[in-house]
Amino acid sequence: MEEGSSFQDLFANLLRKLKDADKVAYVSEHFTPAHNVDDMFSFLWSLEEAHQLLTPRISRAEKSETKAEKFRAEGNKCYQKKLLDKALELYNQSIVFAPHPEIKIEKCPDGKINTTSNERQEDLVSEGQGTSCCTSEKEEGYKALALGYANRSAVLFELGQYEKCICDIDYALLHGYPKILHSKLAERKAKCLIALQRRNEAKSLIESSLEALDALALDEEKTKLSRSNLQSLSQQLDKKFIDIHPNTKYKLLFSFENPSPPKLSDHNPTIPALSRSVDLAFSSTQGRYLIANKDIKPGDVIAVEDAYSKVVHLDSSLHNHCTECLARCLTPVPCPICSKVIFCSAACRMRALASYHGPECDILTSLAVLDIGKNSVLACRIISQTTFSQLKNVVPVYLAESAEKPPASLGFDGAGKYISSDYRTIYHLVGNKQSRSVSDLFKRCAMAFVLVKLLEQTSRFFVDAAGVAFTPSVGDIILTGSTLFIHMMNLPCNAHSVTEFRININNYQQSVTSEIGCGAYGVMSLTNHSCNPAAARFTFGATEVLKAVRFIPAGTEVTDSYGEHYCVQREESRIASLLQQYYFKCACEPCRHHWPTYCGLLEECMLKCVSCNNPIDFIGGKCSKCNLDYTKTSRSEKFNVITYNWMEVVVQLKRIKEEFDLAYKGVIAGNNSTENINKLCEFIEFIDRTQVLEDHQLMVCVVFKAGSTTWNSILAHRYNNTEVLKTKEFYKLLEVLNPTKERFQEVSRSPLFLKALMARHPLDRLLSAYRDRIEDQTHVTSQAREYGPQILRHTRGLRFESHASFNK
Structure with missing residues (x-):
C-alpha cells in the first residue's frame, strides 16, 4: 500500500489486478446472497491479491513534545493579544500533543475499573478535590503537559470559567509544574475560590502557600512579588465585595450546554428502553416494528436509549467532542497514548481506555487516511468494545439463534428481555444480504478485510481474557472478519446519526442541526420509516430520544423518518433513495397516495369522518362514504362511534390556529416556553384527530x-x-x-x-x-x-x- 492511500484506491487496485488476471468471474462466483458471510470472508482471506493490495499501513497519532511546545508558544502570543478563543484552542492542542504518564487500568472481578493511584488522583482533580498549590512533591514530571494546563488555566480565569480553571491548576500541579511558580497558581486558584464564594478554602490555600514559600528557602527578592500578592489577597478576604471581573468579550464561548435527556416515566417490561405505551410487533412484509397500545400525544416520550456503541466523526468534530460521551468539550483531557482524541473528563477517559480505545488508539489515524466511511469506523468500535474474547464466546451462540429462532424474537436474551447494552441486539439487526448485489457484497467484504488487517497490526485487539496479546489463528481472523462483514451490511441500514443543535443567536431560524457522529441503537433500529413520520429522534450526546411529533392512535404504527420527508423531497426521489440504501420500496401513506411537497399542499379545511376517515361534505354535513351525520354531535349505534358538529369544529380550529400562529412565532424567535410548546402540540393533535391529510x-x-x-x-x-x-x-x-x-x-x-x-x-x-x-x-x-x-x-x-x- 502506498502511504496515504484511501480505501477506494486500494479497492480499485484490487479490481484492476483481478481483471488483468481474468479472475473477476471466478471471484464473483463466491460473493452471492446464497453464500454465508464466513465463506465469503474466508475466500477473500485466501486470495493472495487481497493481501498484496488491501493491507494498509499503520499510521499513529503519536505524542510530540516539540509540537506541544510549538502550540503553547503560539497560544502565549494570542493570550498576550487577548485573543482568548484562539489561545484556548492552541493550549488545548498543546495539552493533547504533550507526552503523558501511563495510565494502567485493570478490571476487578466485579467488572468495575481498578486504576493506579495516579489516575485516581486525576479523577479527584475532575471532581474538584485536587492537589494543593505549593505542596506537590512532583518537581520532575511531564513539563510540557503541566505548562499547557497552567497556561490554559490563565485563559479560563479570564473567561470566568472558575471551576474549570481550578481543575487545570490541579492538573498542572499533578504533572510536575515547577515549584518556584506554584505561588502564581495559588493566587489564581484563590481568586477562583473567592469568585465561587468559597472564601474559607481560599483563606486556607493562601496560608499554606505562604508557608510553602518560606520552606523553599529562596532569595527573598525572587518571592517578594508572589508573597505580596498573596498577602494582599488575604487582606481582601474580609471585605464584603471583591472585584473580580471576567472578560465579557467571549461570554458566548461557553454558552453551549450538554442537556440531560428526559426520563421514561413508565418502561416497557420486556424492552426497557421503550415506553409502556409501545409494543413490538412483527409481520412478514414489515419485519419488526413498533405499535402504539394506547393513544400517544405529540411531545410524548416513546423511547430513551443509550447507544451500544458510538463514534465521533473523524473530522473537526474529533477535536471538540468527547470520544466517549460525544459531549461538546472546550477544555479536554487527553488520551495518554495518542494525540487523536479528547475526553471531557478523567471518568470518560477511564471508561474508554478500559473498553475500546486501547485497540482503537493505534489505528484511528489510519482509518481517517483510508476514508473508509463512518459505518466502518463504528463497526471497528463495536468489536473493539465487545472484545475479541467475548466475540469468540457469543458469536457461535448468535449464529445458532439466527438459524433456530423466528425473526421476531432475535435480539431477546434468555430471560425474554431486549436490552440495549446486550451485543446480540446489534448483531441481529437486519443487513439485507439477500437483496445485495455481487459487487456490493464483495466491496463490503473488502472493507472488513482492511479493518482486520489494521487490527492485526495492533497488539491491543487480539488479546485473551487476561489481556495478554497472542497471534491470531486463521479461525480467529475469520471470526473477526465475518463479524465485521455483518456490521458492514447492517450498520448502513440501522446506524443513527448523532447530532447537535447549533443556535444562531442573531437569527434563530438559521440555527442548524449538525451531525457530529453516529451510533448503534438496538431499540431505535426497530422503528420503520414513513415519509410522514409519527415520531422523531433527538440525541443528547450518545443518548437518543424518540418523541411523538403527531397524534398516534392506539393500534397504529410508530414510524420514524430515515431521512426522506414528503414535504421537502419529491416522491420519486424519496423512493429511489430508500430503495438504494435500505432495500425496500416505500409504501407509506404519502408515497401510496402521491402527496405533493410543501409547495403543492392545499389550504382547504377537510374534516374527516371518525368512522372511515373520509372527508365530510360541508354542503350536506355528511360523510361522503358512510353517510354519517355531522350536523350535530350524536352516537351511531351502527358504527359504534360518536360524531361531532362540523361547524363547531371549524370554529374551534380557527381559535387553535390563532393560538398556534402566536406560539409558532415565539418559538421561531427563540422562545421555547412550556406554554408555546404546549400550544404547538395541542394544534398538531387537533389536526391529526380531525383533518383529512393531503392526499392525491x-x-x-x-x-x-x-x-x-x-x-x-x-x-x-x-x-x-x-x-x-x-x-x-x-x-x-x-x-x-x-x-x-x-x-x-x-x-x-x-x-x-x-x-x-x-x-x-x-x-x-x-x-x-x-x-x-x-x-x-x-x-x-x-x-x-x-x-x-x-x-x-x-x-x-x-x-x-x-x-x-x-x-x-
Whole structure:
C-alpha cells in the first residue's frame, strides 16, 4: 500500500489486478446472497491479491513534545493579544500533543475499573478535590503537559470559567509544574475560590502557600512579588465585595450546554428502553416494528436509549467532542497514548481506555487516511468494545439463534428481555444480504478485510481474557472478519446519526442541526420509516430520544423518518433513495397516495369522518362514504362511534390556529416556553384527530376514477354522461379557454371547466402526463407540476357541490 492511500484506491487496485488476471468471474462466483458471510470472508482471506493490495499501513497519532511546545508558544502570543478563543484552542492542542504518564487500568472481578493511584488522583482533580498549590512533591514530571494546563488555566480565569480553571491548576500541579511558580497558581486558584464564594478554602490555600514559600528557602527578592500578592489577597478576604471581573468579550464561548435527556416515566417490561405505551410487533412484509397500545400525544416520550456503541466523526468534530460521551468539550483531557482524541473528563477517559480505545488508539489515524466511511469506523468500535474474547464466546451462540429462532424474537436474551447494552441486539439487526448485489457484497467484504488487517497490526485487539496479546489463528481472523462483514451490511441500514443543535443567536431560524457522529441503537433500529413520520429522534450526546411529533392512535404504527420527508423531497426521489440504501420500496401513506411537497399542499379545511376517515361534505354535513351525520354531535349505534358538529369544529380550529400562529412565532424567535410548546402540540393533535391529510388519491376518488385509464373516461364517469363532452356549450367554452395560470383561475368556476380541459389537445396531454406522474414515477413534466395542484384544488371544490347539482 502506498502511504496515504484511501480505501477506494486500494479497492480499485484490487479490481484492476483481478481483471488483468481474468479472475473477476471466478471471484464473483463466491460473493452471492446464497453464500454465508464466513465463506465469503474466508475466500477473500485466501486470495493472495487481497493481501498484496488491501493491507494498509499503520499510521499513529503519536505524542510530540516539540509540537506541544510549538502550540503553547503560539497560544502565549494570542493570550498576550487577548485573543482568548484562539489561545484556548492552541493550549488545548498543546495539552493533547504533550507526552503523558501511563495510565494502567485493570478490571476487578466485579467488572468495575481498578486504576493506579495516579489516575485516581486525576479523577479527584475532575471532581474538584485536587492537589494543593505549593505542596506537590512532583518537581520532575511531564513539563510540557503541566505548562499547557497552567497556561490554559490563565485563559479560563479570564473567561470566568472558575471551576474549570481550578481543575487545570490541579492538573498542572499533578504533572510536575515547577515549584518556584506554584505561588502564581495559588493566587489564581484563590481568586477562583473567592469568585465561587468559597472564601474559607481560599483563606486556607493562601496560608499554606505562604508557608510553602518560606520552606523553599529562596532569595527573598525572587518571592517578594508572589508573597505580596498573596498577602494582599488575604487582606481582601474580609471585605464584603471583591472585584473580580471576567472578560465579557467571549461570554458566548461557553454558552453551549450538554442537556440531560428526559426520563421514561413508565418502561416497557420486556424492552426497557421503550415506553409502556409501545409494543413490538412483527409481520412478514414489515419485519419488526413498533405499535402504539394506547393513544400517544405529540411531545410524548416513546423511547430513551443509550447507544451500544458510538463514534465521533473523524473530522473537526474529533477535536471538540468527547470520544466517549460525544459531549461538546472546550477544555479536554487527553488520551495518554495518542494525540487523536479528547475526553471531557478523567471518568470518560477511564471508561474508554478500559473498553475500546486501547485497540482503537493505534489505528484511528489510519482509518481517517483510508476514508473508509463512518459505518466502518463504528463497526471497528463495536468489536473493539465487545472484545475479541467475548466475540469468540457469543458469536457461535448468535449464529445458532439466527438459524433456530423466528425473526421476531432475535435480539431477546434468555430471560425474554431486549436490552440495549446486550451485543446480540446489534448483531441481529437486519443487513439485507439477500437483496445485495455481487459487487456490493464483495466491496463490503473488502472493507472488513482492511479493518482486520489494521487490527492485526495492533497488539491491543487480539488479546485473551487476561489481556495478554497472542497471534491470531486463521479461525480467529475469520471470526473477526465475518463479524465485521455483518456490521458492514447492517450498520448502513440501522446506524443513527448523532447530532447537535447549533443556535444562531442573531437569527434563530438559521440555527442548524449538525451531525457530529453516529451510533448503534438496538431499540431505535426497530422503528420503520414513513415519509410522514409519527415520531422523531433527538440525541443528547450518545443518548437518543424518540418523541411523538403527531397524534398516534392506539393500534397504529410508530414510524420514524430515515431521512426522506414528503414535504421537502419529491416522491420519486424519496423512493429511489430508500430503495438504494435500505432495500425496500416505500409504501407509506404519502408515497401510496402521491402527496405533493410543501409547495403543492392545499389550504382547504377537510374534516374527516371518525368512522372511515373520509372527508365530510360541508354542503350536506355528511360523510361522503358512510353517510354519517355531522350536523350535530350524536352516537351511531351502527358504527359504534360518536360524531361531532362540523361547524363547531371549524370554529374551534380557527381559535387553535390563532393560538398556534402566536406560539409558532415565539418559538421561531427563540422562545421555547412550556406554554408555546404546549400550544404547538395541542394544534398538531387537533389536526391529526380531525383533518383529512393531503392526499392525491382523494382527487381520483372525488372524480370516481374507478379503474379508468384516461381523463375523458374519468369525466364521463363523474358526470354519468358521455354526450355532454360534445355539446355546443362545451365547445363554446373551449374556444375562449387559454390555459395560463390567470385564465386557469378565472374559468375554474365553470362546471364545464374540466370537460374543456380534457378536450383541448395540448392540455389533454398535459393532464395525462400529470395522471402518469401519479401512477408511473418515470413520467414527469414541468407543466404537470405547475397545473397539478390547481387541478386538485378545482376537483376538491367540486366535491363540496356533492351530487345534488347533478341529480336535479
